[in-house]
Amino acid sequence: MANPSHPYVPRDLSLPGYVPCFLSQSEIVAPYLGCSVFVVAAIWLISGRIGRISKTDRLLMCWWAFTGLTHIILEGYFAFSPEFFKVNTPHYLAEVWKEYSKGDSRYVGRDPGVVTVEGITAVLEGPACLLAVYAIATKKSYSYILQFAVCLGQLYGCLVYFITAYLQGDNFSTNEFYYWAYYIGANCWWVLIPSLIALRAWNRICAACQPDKKKKTK
Amino acid sequence: MANPSHPYVPRDLSLPGYVPCFLSQSEIVAPYLGCSVFVVAAIWLISGRIGRISKTDRLLMCWWAFTGLTHIILEGYFAFSPEFFKVNTPHYLAEVWKEYSKGDSRYVGRDPGVVTVEGITAVLEGPACLLAVYAIATKKSYSYILQFAVCLGQLYGCLVYFITAYLQGDNFSTNEFYYWAYYIGANCWWVLIPSLIALRAWNRICAACQPDKKKKTK
Numbered sequence: 001m002a003n004p005s006h007p008y009v010p011r012d013l014s015l016p017g018y019v020p021c022f023l024s025q026s027e028i029v030a031p032y033l034g035c036s037v038f039v040v041a042a043i044w045l046i047s048g049r050i051g052r053i054s055k056t057d058r059l060l061m062c063w064w065a066f067t068g069l070t071h072i073i074l075e076g077y078f079a080f081s082p083e084f085f086k087v088n089t090p091h092y093l094a095e096v097w098k099e100y101s102k103g104d105s106r107y108v109g110r111d112p113g114v115v116t117v118e119g120i121t122a123v124l125e126g127p128a129c130l131l132a133v134y135a136i137a138t139k140k141s142y143s144y145i146l147q148f149a150v151c152l153g154q155l156y157g158c159l160v161y162f163i164t165a166y167l168q169g170d171n172f173s174t175n176e177f178y179y180w181a182y183y184i185g186a187n188c189w190w191v192l193i194p195s196l197i198a199l200r201a202w203n204r205i206c207a208a209c210q211p212d213k214k215k216k217t218k
Numbered sequence: 219m220a221n222p223s224h225p226y227v228p229r230d231l232s233l234p235g236y237v238p239c240f241l242s243q244s245e246i247v248a249p250y251l252g253c254s255v256f257v258v259a260a261i262w263l264i265s266g267r268i269g270r271i272s273k274t275d276r277l278l279m280c281w282w283a284f285t286g287l288t289h290i291i292l293e294g295y296f297a298f299s300p301e302f303f304k305v306n307t308p309h310y311l312a313e314v315w316k317e318y319s320k321g322d323s324r325y326v327g328r329d330p331g332v333v334t335v336e337g338i339t340a341v342l343e344g345p346a347c348l349l350a351v352y353a354i355a356t357k358k359s360y361s362y363i364l365q366f367a368v369c370l371g372q373l374y375g376c377l378v379y380f381i382t383a384y385l386q387g388d389n390f391s392t393n394e395f396y397y398w399a400y401y402i403g404a405n406c407w408w409v410l411i412p413s414l415i416a417l418r419a420w421n422r423i424c425a426a427c428q429p430d431k432k433k434k435t436k
Contacts, residue, residue, distance in 0.1 A: 119381065141428040164330040
């Protein structure tokens with residue numbers, strides 16, 4: 001079978017059986033943003049009906065629901081669909097990764113580091129994010145440590161993601177636009193927000209551990 | 219320059235300038251074990267002179283000192299010495315990685331995933347381990363959350379390490395002995411021990427957060 005031309009960099013990347021995107025960029029991005037706004041709005045409204053949850057915690061519930069579903073559905077599809085770039089129907093999830101690969105061709109090229117990070121994110125962190133929504137809503141004692149754990153996982157994943165790209169030459173974007181919009185723009189939120197949540201959880205946990213100093217000695 | 223033969227698998231791995239090990243396996247392993255026993259004994263004795271530290275915490279201090287120094291010295295050398303396999307003197311740290319690469323040739327082959335994980339481990343986790351020794355000794359309020367964070371980093375690193383090898387075909391060991399002794403044997407402790415410490419820290423943190431339920435609502 002002839003290898004069709006593809007839009008990805010490096011240009012000599014071999015993708016036998018590649019089928020181009022069916023959907024335009026806006027047809028791919030708009031449903032994702034639309035669904036995300038719907039999830040965030042739904043969680044915000046529902047959490048408002050549960051008594052005694054602070055606005056910060058309600059915002060956190062929105063974030064955890066959004067990021068958890070992204071991890072499970074989008075990243076889960078990628079991790080376990082090695083041949084997504086051959087899909088010859090306008091399958092939405094395949095289209096997402098065909099499009100995103102313009103910002104990082106290691107996705108379409110099945111880089112082992114990227115597949116590993118996405119697999120860990122989808123299988124372990126995704127469900128843990130949804131558990132965090134429940135833990136905040138029900139004020140579980142493990143709420144902060146769970147949020148801290150997931151944030152650390154997300155941050156470690158981002159570190160591996162960016163450092164491996166740097167070590168491999170950082171030349172996986174179709175052009176500057178996709179580099180900044182997809183590779184940097186889409187990912188920077190998963191550096192910024194987990195950093196803030198991890199810092200908050202760290203402070204809360206330290207405060208909770210403070211009066212127990214004496215108990216530690218046994 | 220001719221490519222000298224090397225003992226690593228896959229056999230077609232290209233290592234121009236490779237210089238074979240000067241030291242035998244026991245000459246490499248014995249000093250590491252000796253230094254480790256010295257560090258553990260020293261921390262055990264010193265921590266015994268600081269009052270009111272439980273035996274479990276003293277053992278943890280020994281572990282954190284041992285693993286922190288391993289991360290900083292051994293793994294730090296590897297992460298920042300891309301040409302260690304060309305070193306033509308019996309440089310101990312270069313010898314360690316020439317020998318270990320018999321269990322996983324991705325080290326000598328400079329696999330980006332392995333270099334990334336080792337870099338993160340050496341730069342972030344190594345110093346954090348030594349901070350954990352201090353935090354336990356001085357009963358800091360961040361002691362448990364710090365230990366939990368480092369354990370999670372070690373576990374995430376191991377996951378990336380083993381999953382990327384699996385995705386790449388899991389064929390990087392010179393023979394079965396090195397596979398089980400180095401690749402599995404040497405690494406399994408960094409799965410087992412961090413899992414136990416993380417679980418303990420999780421339980422302690424949950425217990426500390428339990429009475430503060432009411433405070434969370436603000």
